[in-house]
Amino acid sequence: MGELRLMKGNEAIAEAAIRAGVDGYFGYPITPQSEVMEYLMQERPYLTTGMVVLQAESETSSINMLYGGASCGKKVFTSSSSPGISLMMEGISYLAGSELPCLIVNVVRGGPGLGTIQPSQSDYFQSTKGGGHGDYRMVVLAPASVQEMSDFVELGFDIAFKYRNPTLILSDGLIGQMMEKVILKDPKPRRTMEEIIKQCPWATTGKTPKRERNIITSLDLDSSKQEKHVMKLKEKYAQMEREEVRFERINCDDAEYIFVAYGSSARICQKAVDLGRAKGLKLGLFRPITLFPFPTKELKKLSDQVKGILSVEMSLGQMVEDVRLAVGHGQKVDHYGRVGGMIHSPDQVLEAMEKQIIGG
Amino acid sequence: MATQQIFNKEIIGEENLVYKRTNLLTQNHLSYCPGCGHGTAHRLVMEVIEEMGIQSETIGIAPVGCAVLAYEFMDIDMQQAAHGRAPALATATKRLMPEKFVFTYQGDGDLAAIGTAETIHACNRGENITIIFINNGIYGMTGGQMAPTTLPGMPAATCPFGRDVSIMGNPLKITELIAQLPGVYFTTRQAVHKPANVRRTKKAIRMAFENQKLKKGVSFVEIVSNCNSGWKMTPTDANIWMEENMFAFYPLGDIKVDGEMVKK
Numbered sequence: 001m002g003e004l005r006l007m008k009g010n011e012a013i014a015e016a017a018i019r020a021g022v023d024g025y026f027g028y029p030i031t032p033q034s035e036v037m038e039y040l041m042q043e044r045p046y047l048t049t050g051m052v053v054l055q056a057e058s059e060t061s062s063i064n065m066l067y068g069g070a071s072c073g074k075k076v077f078t079s080s081s082s083p084g085i086s087l088m089m090e091g092i093s094y095l096a097g098s099e100l101p102c103l104i105v106n107v108v109r110g111g112p113g114l115g116t117i118q119p120s121q122s123d124y125f126q127s128t129k130g131g132g133h134g135d136y137r138m139v140v141l142a143p144a145s146v147q148e149m150s151d152f153v154e155l156g157f158d159i160a161f162k163y164r165n166p167t168l169i170l171s172d173g174l175i176g177q178m179m180e181k182v183i184l185k186d187p188k189p190r191r192t193m194e195e196i197i198k199q200c201p202w203a204t205t206g207k208t209p210k211r212e213r214n215i216i217t218s219l220d221l222d223s224s225k226q227e228k229h230v231m232k233l234k235e236k237y238a239q240m241e242r243e244e245v246r247f248e249r250i251n252c253d254d255a256e257y258i259f260v261a262y263g264s265s266a267r268i269c270q271k272a273v274d275l276g277r278a279k280g281l282k283l284g285l286f287r288p289i290t291l292f293p294f295p296t297k298e299l300k301k302l303s304d305q306v307k308g309i310l311s312v313e314m315s316l317g318q319m320v321e322d323v324r325l326a327v328g329h330g331q332k333v334d335h336y337g338r339v340g341g342m343i344h345s346p347d348q349v350l351e352a353m354e355k356q357i358i359g360g
Numbered sequence: 361m362a363t364q365q366i367f368n369k370e371i372i373g374e375e376n377l378v379y380k381r382t383n384l385l386t387q388n389h390l391s392y393c394p395g396c397g398h399g400t401a402h403r404l405v406m407e408v409i410e411e412m413g414i415q416s417e418t419i420g421i422a423p424v425g426c427a428v429l430a431y432e433f434m435d436i437d438m439q440q441a442a443h444g445r446a447p448a449l450a451t452a453t454k455r456l457m458p459e460k461f462v463f464t465y466q467g468d469g470d471l472a473a474i475g476t477a478e479t480i481h482a483c484n485r486g487e488n489i490t491i492i493f494i495n496n497g498i499y500g501m502t503g504g505q506m507a508p509t510t511l512p513g514m515p516a517a518t519c520p521f522g523r524d525v526s527i528m529g530n531p532l533k534i535t536e537l538i539a540q541l542p543g544v545y546f547t548t549r550q551a552v553h554k555p556a557n558v559r560r561t562k563k564a565i566r567m568a569f570e571n572q573k574l575k576k577g578v579s580f581v582e583i584v585s586n587c588n589s590g591w592k593m594t595p596t597d598a599n600i601w602m603e604e605n606m607f608a609f610y611p612l613g614d615i616k617v618d619g620e621m622v623k624k
Binding site: 023024026052057058061064065067068071091094098204209213214218219 | 421460
């Protein structure tokens with residue numbers, strides 16, 4: 001049993017990282033996630049666990065610091081918010097291309113452009129469909145509580161090292177800023193250099209006479225070799241689709257209508273389910289926890305028993321495309337969501353369900 | 361296998377051998393144009409690493425540009441960075457493995473154009489790394505376009521009538537610029553086109569790595585080099601042109617030694 005604390009989501013990420021034996025954090029301040037680095041600088045894990053914490057000159061630099069650290073087999077992570085994540089896209093593509101494990105946290109704010117500092121969920125496409133250039137994917141974890149902000153740090157690293165690929169935690173300003181109780185895991189020591197070399201024989205830890213040199217690169221000018229490399233990546237992404245799907249069903253067993261929502265919208269929809277059920281409406285909530293891989297089969301199975309689906313996210317409708325792809329034609333699907341940093345209320349979500357789906 | 365010497369012992373006896381491939385260069389054929397200075401610069405870096413006995417402790421970082429494939433030639437663990445980002449990779453690598461030697465090997469476009477921020481901030485933080493900077497005043501790999509270091513009046517594919525500084529701005533003396541930063545301990549500008557210069561450059565690279573051993577901060581070695589393909593000259597003409605024009609704008613010699621500016 002771990003330690004119980006009241007924390008902000010952003011702080012929980014930072015504390016969980018220290019406890020997970022993370023080797024390094026590299027970041028750049030941006031609202032609404034600056035508490036991650038502030039917390040780390042306050043805690044000074046470099047004096048205790050030896051974890052490196054460094055404020056970079058830009059998000060471009062911090063993601064490339066991740067590239068350097070991950071190349072050495074180290075557990076490294078960064079956090080940012082939407083405009084900063086856009087700046088990291090080049091680096092994320094390189095990380096995926098060079099098959100480097102790391103953890104990236106996006107505490108999403110409203111866009112496009114400088115947008116707003118208020119919460120949003122409008123980075124779904126960027127997170128799940130690529131974002132950077134080239135054919136790549138990464139597992140996207142969507143926490144809906146401060147507890148999950150904490151838990152997904154270690155899970156994210158486990159997935160990253162399993163596949164040698166970046167993992168993204170797609171949070172939002174609401175989950176990042178709100179305070180909840182969280183049970184923190186017991187601290188684990190950082191891996192020793194010997195353990196890292198054993199776990200990551202591919203890492204640039206110094207060429208010894210016992211092995212050939214290790215090279216971290218995404219480049220192959222020979223197209224036939226590059227094609228093989230990309231096909232190998234494809235197999236990894238297929239394995240993610242087989243093995244990493246995570247989701248939660250809330251009140252779905254007898255539901256006639258369901259919300260599909262992740263992150264903070266899932267929390268709001270959970271309340272809307274309660275409000276609807278109090279009025280006699282048989283509502284349920286399907287919450288994807290991984291956005292890539294999307295729980296397509298599980299949603300399809302559920303959709304066969306319901307009369308309509310409302311996809312709720314703080315965007316103009318991005319995840320709804322995956323919902324439609326999952327359930328196919330013949331099922332009533334619509335989107336509802338506030339944008340620009342506005343947060344829908346449970347009443348608004350319930351009203352949208354009644355108007356757009358039940359009565360629509 | 362990659363570190364084996366390649367010379368025919370039947371023709372050249374060990375006792376007569378005066379020159380051979382450096383042990384820490386692989387047997388891969390260099391991808392550089394004949395006459396280019398990159399091969400010599402590669403050799404010098406690897407000779408220093410061999411002589412210091414730090415092959416197993418050294419991590420190199422390759423840029424984007426002509427030296428993008430440096431990892432094919434250098435027999436050490438290497439990372440290949442996104443364009444301009446090598447100092448960011450080096451920062452994390454060194455901080456996470458402070459007992460290792462870390463160097464970047466970058467060209468002028470990589471270091472002084474797209475990667476200016478990474479260069480200046482890694483230098484300003486005083487990262488304990490070595491930066492090898494090849495300045496040939498042009499983008500070689502992409503086919504001879506204007507670089508941040510292209511001389512005034514010098515033609516390139518994207519300034520075919522010569523660099524007009526009123527339109528295109530002035531060339532950037534990044535080495536003098538970063539020498540001003542307190543995190544930088546050693547900056548020098550050298551060349552590799554003549555034996556005397558090669559010897560001086562090797563000494564400078566050795567000093568750069570020795571400084572890193574002593575945890576002194578950034579050691580920065582600029583090597584002014586030719587690009588006969590990009591400059592559209594024969595190798596010999598390119599070297600003469602380099603001496604007359606490049607060295608006039610980018611004078612050779614130490615700029616900052618032991619943390620102190622060298623008085624001219």
